[in-house]
Amino acid sequence: MSDKINFDELKEGEYFVKGHMKIDINPRLFDTEESPSFLSFLMQDLLVKTKVTDYDAPNYHLLGVAKRVRNYASLFCKNRITLEFQIVGKMPDVGFPLFPEHTIFDSTTGLPLTGARYGDKSFFLSGLGPKNGLKPPYDATQTYNKLIEWSGKIHKNLKLTQKILDRVEEDSFLDHAIRSLGNSIWMDGVEEQLTCRWKTLESITRIDFPETRHIKFDQIFESVHKRLETNLTKEQFDIYRKFRNLSTHEIPPLEISRNVHRTADMLWLFASKMIESELKAMGISLDDS
Numbered sequence: 392m393s394d395k396i397n398f399d400e401l402k403e404g405e406y407f408v409k410g411h412m413k414i415d416i417n418p419r420l421f422d423t424e425e426s427p428s429f430l431s432f433l434m435q436d437l438l439v440k441t442k443v444t445d446y447d448a449p450n451y452h453l454l455g456v457a458k459r460v461r462n463y464a465s466l467f468c469k470n471r472i473t474l475e476f477q478i479v480g481k482m483p484d485v486g487f488p489l490f491p492e493h494t495i496f497d498s499t500t501g502l503p504l505t506g507a508r509y510g511d512k513s514f515f516l517s518g519l520g521p522k523n524g525l526k527p528p529y530d531a532t533q534t535y536n537k538l539i540e541w542s543g544k545i546h547k548n549l550k551l552t553q554k555i556l557d558r559v560e561e562d563s564f565l566d567h568a569i570r571s572l573g574n575s576i577w578m579d580g581v582e583e584q585l586t587c588r589w590k591t592l593e594s595i596t597r598i599d600f601p602e603t604r605h606i607k608f609d610q611i612f613e614s615v616h617k618r619l620e621t622n623l624t625k626e627q628f629d630i631y632r633k634f635r636n637l638s639t640h641e642i643p644p645l646e647i648s649r650n651v652h653r654t655a656d657m658l659w660l661f662a663s664k665m666i667e668s669e670l671k672a673m674g675i676s677l678d679d680s
Contacts, residue, residue, distance in 0.1 A: 401479075402481065403481050404480075404481065405442055406440070406442075406449075406479065406480030407439075407479050408440075408457055408476060409438045409476065410436065410437040410460045410461065410475070410476050411434070411475050412434040412436075412472060412474055413474070413524030413525065414434075414525055415524040415525060415526040416527055416538075432542050433546070434542070434549060435546050435552075436549075437549065437556060457474075457478070459570050460556065461573070462569070462573025462576075463552050463555060463556055463570070465576045465577065466666075467548050467551055467552045467555065467677070468545055468552065470576075473524045473525050527542075551675075555569070555670065555675060558673055564595065565598065565666070565670075567594040567597075568590075568595045568662070568665070568666055571662075572588060572663065575588050575659070582639070582642075584659075585634070585651065585654060586635065586639045589635045589639075591658075591665070592611050592614070592615060592658065592661060593606050593611060595618075595665040595669065596610050608632055612625050614665070618668040619664050631654045631657060634647075634650055638654075
């Protein structure tokens with residue numbers, strides 16, 4: 392990490408957050424007596440800079456930034472992308488340790504397990520996702536060429552992810568939308584997926600109505616309709632809203648499980664198209680991803 396980051400660039404309270412993708416595969420998968428091999432993948436790392444203002448608990452802010460990067464990567468790579476993070480930054484010298492120089496984080500809680508001495512620079516490793524990394528699909532492991540093709544596409548999409556991270560402002564409405572939809576990929580329950588995807592619609596709608604504190608149903612429908620150029624009626628969209636409300640605030644009855652799943656699928660379509668529309672307006676195309 393240090394060979395690519397100039398620590399002199401860091402101002403007080405600034406941190407670099409760098410994510411490196413891990414792949415879960417036997418490096419000698421295609422090894423034979425006649426042709427020994429050792430698989431190695433060079434993947435695009437993801438790097439962002441952030442500003443910490445809450446010096447009492449910077450670890451929470453930095454973990455949130457790490458999850459932001461993870462969710463971007465997962466959305467634009469269309470996979471649960473496992474990233475191992477390295478984070479380094481400068482803190483004010485206030486006379487007592489706010490954040491140890493070396494800290495190991497537990498990815499399930501995001502809280503430090505071990506700490507060492509306090510210093511001007513802080514640094515920790517954190518893994519978000521399966522411990523061993525992303526497992527390639529079965530088809531990609533059948534031949535060397537298919538595996539290289541699969542990893543090449545992931546690498547290409549990580550480069551696109553970095554481009555989007557560079558362009559989308561942290562904590563902007565579009566940023567919230569991307570993070571919500573990416574986070575839905577990590578949700579196991581369809582009800583949680585549905586809620587995250589509805590949040591994406593609300594966040595994009597706030598771009599159209601930035602002064603509105605509480606986004607209303609009619610405003611969401613207007614934003615969806617404008618970007619999707621669809622024949623979707625307000626009555627149809629209201630059905631999705633009702634299933635979203637039911638999934639968020641209650642446990643949906645089993646007899647409507649099919650409708651809940653269908654709603655989650657439709658909200659994924661709406662949300663992804665709305666994000667694509669905003670990125671296209673910024674000159675970023677997802678057509679080749």
